[in-house]
Amino acid sequence: MSIISTKDLCKVYEEGAVPVTAVDHVDLVIDKGEFTAIVGPSGSGKTTLLNIIGGLDRPTSGSIRVGDTELGQMSDGELIDFRLHNIGFVFQSYNLIPVLTAEENTEFIMLLQKKSKVERNERVHALLEEVGLKDKMKNRPMELSGGQQQRVAVARALASKPQFVLADEPTANLDSKSTNNLLDMMLLLNKEEDVTFVFSTHDQRVIDKARRVITLEDGKIISDEKRD
Amino acid sequence: MMLIKIAWRNIWRAKVRSFVVITAIALGLWAGVFASAFVEGMFKSKVDSVVEKEISHFQFHRQGFRDEPTASSYMAQGDEILAELSTDDSVEAYSGRLISMGMLGSANQNGSIKINGIDPEKEAQTTKLNERLVEGAFFEGIKRNPVLISKEIAEKFKVKLRSKVVLTLQDINGEITAGAFRVVGYYDTDNNMFDKMNVYVRDSDLRPLMKIPQGYHEIAVYLNSYDLAEQKAAEYQERYTDLEVLSWLDISLGMRLMISMIDTYLYIIVGIILLALLFGIVNTMLMAVLERVREIGMLMAIGMTKMRVFGMIMLETIFLSMIGGPLGLLFSYIFVEYFGEHGINLAGAAYEDMGFSSTIFPFLEPSRYLEVSIMVLGMAILAAIYPARKALKLKPVNAIRKI
Numbered sequence: 168m169s170i171i172s173t174k175d176l177c178k179v180y181e182e183g184a185v186p187v188t189a190v191d192h193v194d195l196v197i198d199k200g201e202f203t204a205i206v207g208p209s210g211s212g213k214t215t216l217l218n219i220i221g222g223l224d225r226p227t228s229g230s231i232r233v234g235d236t237e238l239g240q241m242s243d244g245e246l247i248d249f250r251l252h253n254i255g256f257v258f259q260s261y262n263l264i265p266v267l268t269a270e271e272n273t274e275f276i277m278l279l280q281k282k283s284k285v286e287r288n289e290r291v292h293a294l295l296e297e298v299g300l301k302d303k304m305k306n307r308p309m310e311l312s313g314g315q316q317q318r319v320a321v322a323r324a325l326a327s328k329p330q331f332v333l334a335d336e337p338t339a340n341l342d343s344k345s346t347n348n349l350l351d352m353m354l355l356l357n358k359e360e361d362v363t364f365v366f367s368t369h370d371q372r373v374i375d376k377a378r379r380v381i382t383l384e385d386g387k388i389i390s391d392e393k394r395d
Numbered sequence: 396m397m398l399i400k401i402a403w404r405n406i407w408r409a410k411v412r413s414f415v416v417i418t419a420i421a422l423g424l425w426a427g428v429f430a431s432a433f434v435e436g437m438f439k440s441k442v443d444s445v446v447e448k449e450i451s452h453f454q455f456h457r458q459g460f461r462d463e464p465t466a467s468s469y470m471a472q473g474d475e476i477l478a479e480l481s482t483d484d485s486v487e488a489y490s491g492r493l494i495s496m497g498m499l500g501s502a503n504q505n506g507s508i509k510i511n512g513i514d515p516e517k518e519a520q521t522t523k524l525n526e527r528l529v530e531g532a533f534f535e536g537i538k539r540n541p542v543l544i545s546k547e548i549a550e551k552f553k554v555k556l557r558s559k560v561v562l563t564l565q566d567i568n569g570e571i572t573a574g575a576f577r578v579v580g581y582y583d584t585d586n587n588m589f590d591k592m593n594v595y596v597r598d599s600d601l602r603p604l605m606k607i608p609q610g611y612h613e614i615a616v617y618l619n620s621y622d623l624a625e626q627k628a629a630e631y632q633e634r635y636t637d638l639e640v641l642s643w644l645d646i647s648l649g650m651r652l653m654i655s656m657i658d659t660y661l662y663i664i665v666g667i668i669l670l671a672l673l674f675g676i677v678n679t680m681l682m683a684v685l686e687r688v689r690e691i692g693m694l695m696a697i698g699m700t701k702m703r704v705f706g707m708i709m710l711e712t713i714f715l716s717m718i719g720g721p722l723g724l725l726f727s728y729i730f731v732e733y734f735g736e737h738g739i740n741l742a743g744a745a746y747e748d749m750g751f752s753s754t755i756f757p758f759l760e761p762s763r764y765l766e767v768s769i770m771v772l773g774m775a776i777l778a779a780i781y782p783a784r785k786a787l788k789l790k791p792v793n794a795i796r797k798i
Contacts, residue, residue, distance in 0.1 A: 223696055223792040244700070251698025262693040266404035271397070278397045279698050327698070 176229035189215040191386035204377035212386035255324030255332035294322040314345025331363035402710035420719025427668040428727035431661035432757035451615035453628035473610035488520035491611035497564030501552040512601030531580025541579035545590035585752040680782035692794020708783035716775030
């Protein structure tokens with residue numbers, strides 16, 4: 168079952184003297200449960216593609232659908248609401264709310280969704296246990312290591328029960344041990360809970376563990392490799 | 396709730412910066428409120444002093460007397476009015492006066508003065524003139540033609556206690572007449588201008604000189620409540636249509652001006668201070684927003700609505716103001732209460748020459764604290780708008796380098 172599908176997707180930036188085509192007629196389908204890495208050199212368009220898939224940017228032409236919803240036609244307000252309920256984000260530099268504890272950071276998105284306190288407590292505790300941070304629940308981000316912060320970020324991304332999680336170079340700031348721990352945890356979530364992950368990455372360790380690797384160059388998909 | 400928690404914790408992220416803003420608000424408000432209380436206290440004591448010691452709550456005159464105080468403009472029915480006042484329950488005291496603009500002559504000097512012919516006992520009840528005696532006696536010890544003068548007049552005319560002075564004035568026929576009086580005592584009020592002009596003699600001594608068989612030029616009435624002044628003046632005016640019965644507010648337009656200044660002074664001073672603080676807060680909050688571009692972008696990316704982002708910045712600004720505001724008001728309250736009790740002595744600062752007491756007792760109506768709090772809240776909301784709008788204009792895709 169496809170979760171993300173793009174058709175003839177283009178994004179052209181016309182801010183400079185010469186228009187720049189960041190995404191060039193991309194057709195892509197990502198199914199539920201995939202563990203996909205989008206790779207490519209700098210300027211290949213992977214960031215722009217992920218921004219459009221995540222509803223943070225709009226395509227110049229073509230269509231982007233998440234489930235049955237066409238994102239290109241939505242207003243800013245509708246997109247915010249859509250992201251809240253359908254997409255989990257993990258950012259390169261963790262981007263947790265520094266004044267909230269790990270528990271509160273994870274709970275925050277569910278508060279925005281207006282979930283009940285009981286439901287919030289249950290899910291937040293289960294997620295933090297799953298990412299191995301139950302004993303760090305009351306710690307604020309600055310009291311956690313980079314790897315631990317990124318795990319909180321994953322827990323936060325999953326708290327809203329999204330259709331898929333978009334992760335922007337999630338291991339870029341992590342050491343090897345933290346990277347392996349994080350990837351193992353995400354793979355486990357992918358396998359056991361059928362969570363769909365889509366990464367943009369340069370990291371060979373991530374690419375090695377991905378089940379599908381899409382390579383972009385000059386905004387075009389030049390290879391799409393599926394692994395068993 | 397979470398939004399409140401985040402906003403509250405956010406203001407403590409840059410502790411020094413928040414502390415500086417909170418201190419600025421507290422000190423600014425303290426300065427504004429205390430300055431207002433100082434002026435309000437000064438004006439209030441002036442108003443109280445004028446009402447209690449000079450005008451009383453309302454006065455009777457013959458029509459036109461206040462514009463042209465001639466001897467013949469007396470109220471013949473004066474005794475009838477006094478009799479009526481003596482039966483009025485809301486009247487605490489009253490005093491009938493004969494008044495003449497005249498000259499005081501001593502062995503050294505002559506000068507114009509206002510001669511007040513009074514019944515000492517009634518005047519003491521009405522204006523507490525006896526309490527302002529600083530030397531000599533209050534119409535005692537000199538049987539014939541005693542005159543009570545101020546210390547200023549004594550110094551200016553170089554006269555001593557029991558010295559003889561000559562009062563020259565016009566009688567009701569316009570004839571110049573004079574009488575020899577002896578200084579029985581000195582009085583002193585807080586108002587130098589008043590002191591330099593007024594002397595007091597017994598009405599029974601002045602009456603034959605002015606050839607006024609009965610009645611008075613002025614009847615001053617002191618009520619048992621300030622608030623009744625205008626109502627009572629209107630009531631008596633209805634009864635005595637040929638006279639002019641005016642409350643203290645209508646008699647002294649200067650006092651009316653002061654009352655209206657008391658009402659507006661606080662708003663002007665505090666308003667100016669808040670306006671200055673507003674720019675400081677806008678600057679601080681703008682820094683707070685620009686420092687957190689990435690974080691705000693992330694919040695929008697994960698699904699926080701623009702309204703909530705706006706609300707968060709708004710709350711942070713309001714919190715800053717609502718810590719500084721009450722602190723400033725608390726300092727103000729403590730200072731106003733302390734100095735309201737003990738007074739601020741400014742002797743030598745020429746306040747008395749301007750008719751004000753040299754000891755100022757700052758005063759502020761309790762309701763003013765609430766009004767200032769509302770002004771601070773209004774300022775906080777105003778200060779929050781620009782930084783909050785700035786935050787709203789951020790696009791998550793630009794704010795967080797990439798997703």
